[in-house]
C-alpha cells in the first residue's frame with residue numbers, strides 16, 4: 001500500500017490506513033479510516049467514532065467530509081476518497097462504503113473516485129461515486 005509518486009491519489013490509502021489506527025471502535029472492533037482529496041488538492045482525514053448509544057456513532061468517510069467542509073467551506077468538492085479498515089490485529093480487511101456514506105460522497109462529488117478493498121481476494125478497486133449509488137436521492 002505504498003504511495004506511487006506518479007499518482008497523487010496513491011497517498012490516500014496510506015493516509016486512510018494511518019488514521020484508522022486512531023478510530024474509536026470499542027463496540028465493533030472494526031477500525032475504519034478515510035482520506036479524501038478535495039478538488040483544491042488538499043487532503044482531509046477521518047475515522048469512525050463509536051458510542052455506547054450505537055446510532056450516535058459515525059463513519060470514517062463522513063467525518064473526513066465534515067473536516068474538509070469545515071476547512072474549505074460549502075464549496076468544497078471531492079476528487080477522490082480512500083477507505084481502509086483494520087481488524088483488531090491491525091491487518092487491512094475489506095470495507096465497502098456503507099449506503100449512507102455513498103450518499104454523503106455523492107453530495108460533494110458524483111464523479112469522485114472511491115478507492116476501497118471490496119473483498120478478501122482482490123486488491124483495492126476504484127469506482128466513481130455515482131456508480132456506487134445509482135439513483136441517489138437528489139432534490140433536483
Ligand code: THU
Nearest residue numbers: 028030032048059060097098101
Ligand atoms: N464504518 C465506517 O466507518 N464506514 C463505513 O462505510 C462502514 C462502517 C464503521 C461504522 C462502525 O463504527 C463500524 O465501521 C462497524 O460498522
